[in-house]
Amino acid sequence: MITDRRPRFARLISWGLIASAAAALALIPLPLVRTAPRHVTLRVEAAQFAFAPSELSVNAGDTVTLELVSTDVVHGLYVDQYDLGMEADPGQTSRLTFVADKPGSFRIRCNVACGQYHPFMIGRLTVGTPIAFWRAAGLALLALAAILLGAVRPAREAAA
Amino acid sequence: MKPRRMALSPRGMNLLKRRGWQVALSTVMLAGLAFTAVAGWIGTPIGSRNFAIAFVWIGWFAALIILLIPIFGRGWCSICPIPLVGDWVQRGAVLGPQRRQPRGLGLRVPAILRNMWTQNAAFALLALFSATILTSPRITAAALVGMFVLATGLSLVFERRAFCRYVCPMGGFIGLYSQVAPVEIRVDSRATCAACQTKACYNGSPEGYGCPWGVFPASLTRNNYCGLCLECLRTCPNDNLTVRVRPVAADLAVPSTRHDEAFKSLIMLGSAMVYAAVLLGPWSAFKNAAFSTGSLAWLVYAAVFLLLVLGVLPGSLWLVGHFSQRLTPRGETTTANPSARAGSAFAAFATPLVPLGLAFWAAFSLTFLLTNGSYVLSSLSDPLGIGWNLIGTAGVPWQPMLAGAIAPLQAAVLVGGFVWATRVARSVTARLKLPSVPLIGFLFLPTVVMMWLLI
Numbered sequence: 001m002i003t004d005r006r007p008r009f010a011r012l013i014s015w016g017l018i019a020s021a022a023a024a025l026a027l028i029p030l031p032l033v034r035t036a037p038r039h040v041t042l043r044v045e046a047a048q049f050a051f052a053p054s055e056l057s058v059n060a061g062d063t064v065t066l067e068l069v070s071t072d073v074v075h076g077l078y079v080d081q082y083d084l085g086m087e088a089d090p091g092q093t094s095r096l097t098f099v100a101d102k103p104g105s106f107r108i109r110c111n112v113a114c115g116q117y118h119p120f121m122i123g124r125l126t127v128g129t130p131i132a133f134w135r136a137a138g139l140a141l142l143a144l145a146a147i148l149l150g151a152v153r154p155a156r157e158a159a160a
Numbered sequence: 161m162k163p164r165r166m167a168l169s170p171r172g173m174n175l176l177k178r179r180g181w182q183v184a185l186s187t188v189m190l191a192g193l194a195f196t197a198v199a200g201w202i203g204t205p206i207g208s209r210n211f212a213i214a215f216v217w218i219g220w221f222a223a224l225i226i227l228l229i230p231i232f233g234r235g236w237c238s239i240c241p242i243p244l245v246g247d248w249v250q251r252g253a254v255l256g257p258q259r260r261q262p263r264g265l266g267l268r269v270p271a272i273l274r275n276m277w278t279q280n281a282a283f284a285l286l287a288l289f290s291a292t293i294l295t296s297p298r299i300t301a302a303a304l305v306g307m308f309v310l311a312t313g314l315s316l317v318f319e320r321r322a323f324c325r326y327v328c329p330m331g332g333f334i335g336l337y338s339q340v341a342p343v344e345i346r347v348d349s350r351a352t353c354a355a356c357q358t359k360a361c362y363n364g365s366p367e368g369y370g371c372p373w374g375v376f377p378a379s380l381t382r383n384n385y386c387g388l389c390l391e392c393l394r395t396c397p398n399d400n401l402t403v404r405v406r407p408v409a410a411d412l413a414v415p416s417t418r419h420d421e422a423f424k425s426l427i428m429l430g431s432a433m434v435y436a437a438v439l440l441g442p443w444s445a446f447k448n449a450a451f452s453t454g455s456l457a458w459l460v461y462a463a464v465f466l467l468l469v470l471g472v473l474p475g476s477l478w479l480v481g482h483f484s485q486r487l488t489p490r491g492e493t494t495t496a497n498p499s500a501r502a503g504s505a506f507a508a509f510a511t512p513l514v515p516l517g518l519a520f521w522a523a524f525s526l527t528f529l530l531t532n533g534s535y536v537l538s539s540l541s542d543p544l545g546i547g548w549n550l551i552g553t554a555g556v557p558w559q560p561m562l563a564g565a566i567a568p569l570q571a572a573v574l575v576g577g578f579v580w581a582t583r584v585a586r587s588v589t590a591r592l593k594l595p596s597v598p599l600i601g602f603l604f605l606p607t608v609v610m611m612w613l614l615i
Contacts, residue, residue: 026571
């Protein structure tokens with residue numbers, strides 16, 4: 001019996017290509033635009049339950065000094081993934097200096113229980129390009145392309 | 161080809177038919193509910209140090225979204241303590257059927273309320289106050305007690321579990337996403353049910369209660385309204401009901417035709433996005449508006465929230481359905497399926513939002529759980545936040561877990577949910593003989609927005 005294996009072969013090839021592209025998008029280091037490292041000082045005011053400014057941005061490789069000033073109760077500032085934190089008493093200024101060597105978008109959050117909405121006292125520090133988001137968006141685009149090109153089949157039961 | 165399903169073994173079925181374990185588990189949960197309410201009311205007002213907040217909203221909720229619903233569907237409902245006392249009072253029994261007539265008025269829920277609109281309204285209402293409920297132990301305690309009292313009161317007025325079926329905001333949430341679970345209870349043979357004289361599964365028998373959810377099991381095609389209470393396994397005189405393992409999301413093969421369910425999907429999708437923006441985002445004006453309940457800013461926030469979940473998202477989906485129909489040459493839409501003609505592709509088009517919405521909530525919960533999970537450990541040891549150290553974990557400092565893995569995990573969950581949703585979208589549009597591209601585009605946009613909010 002002669003069986004036409006082309007559709008199955010073509011599907012295997014297309015899935016192989018999609019998987020390779022997905023792996024590349026997810027894992028390959030992206031060429032980053034490097035600027036000369038600077039020393040950046042950013043002053044952040046903390047008050048129940050927000051940071052001001054709440055969005056900070058530096059270049060990858062910069063040496064960053066965060067100055068935290070609390071204007072009401074004791075607050076803290078913790079940088080996700082950098083695992084760095086500090087606390088500031090009311091009216092006092094605390095400083096934290098680090099090298100922003102991990103590019104991406106990181107939440108900064110209060111790490112001292114400062115009142116009812118403390119868990120949601122969150123800001124954002126962007127270091128260079130927010131790579132994780134672009135990788136995720138790239139994967140979604142790849143999935144969209146694969147879907148529109150017919151590589152993803154309809155759910156099984158409905159197709160029956 | 162019909163997907164295969166695997167029935168639970170006879171030994172497993174016999175175990176499930178026993179009532180004792182379920183009553184015992186539910187009673188433990190009832191004790192847990194009472195303890196949570198007490199802890200919330202008399203414990204420390206600092207949410208992260210109070211069991212009512214740390215355990216319920218960080219531990220239980222994340223477990224529900226990430227594990228329980230995707231695996232067991234409405235498994236939580238089968239041991240939920242909220243309707244338990246109402247059941248006992250209504251039935252006049254704790255362990256098994258002893259009375260033929262239920263206590264209470266036993267009224268039928270009015271026809272106008274026999275749908276998901278009340279649940280939709282209840283969830284939207286809770287969502288408006290979510291920032292306060294999630295952070296205030298006393299308000300969490302009041303909400304839990306309020307639900308318990310309402311469930312018990314409705315059991316005395318209406319027959320069966322009116323609260324669970326038509327009111328519970330969490331029940332609507334769990335029911336919607338239980339469609340993806342690989343577990344179901346279904347009849348083996350509909351002919352056997354048709355020939356059955358007693359319909360004990362619905363009417364009850366000395367072996368068990370009639371379906372508390374008001375469902376005739378022979379008509380079950382989806383998990384939404386089956387509370388996995390297991391009573392039908394006990395009552396069926398023909399052993400015609402089986403717990404089966406099935407392919408995931410099998411319920412979504414047949415698109416929904418109900419607008420209340422469509423709105424449920426949209427409210428859930430929109431709520432996940434608003435929660436991600438307000439609770440995890442950096443925008444302080446948005447946060448302050450959500451936190452200042454009753455103020456003008458909060459009213460604006462409430463209006464924006466309601467406009468998004470009840471206006472923008474449904475309107476966009478309706479336009480996508482309308483556009484898809486316009487793209488299809490007249491006569492090519494299936495005349496066998498009225499939903500494709502009547503401009504109500506809307507309800508069917510909401511079906512792919514089920515896997516997408518579940519992915520949104522799972523991605524949102526991952527941040528919440530992994531960042532704040534250490535609060536659960538400390539609250540277990542010191543549930544009232546008054547200096548106890550019952551299991552030696554009270555001093556566990558706040559520390560995010562797997563911080564570097566959160567973004568990749570969220571990306572994987574969101575991309576996976578999107579792909580899954582598009583598979584469902586393609587099967588839905590194929591059934592309606594409509595083009596799939598507009599619907600897939602509609603699914604893509606909120607996915608990227610959610611990525612931007614979370615990652």
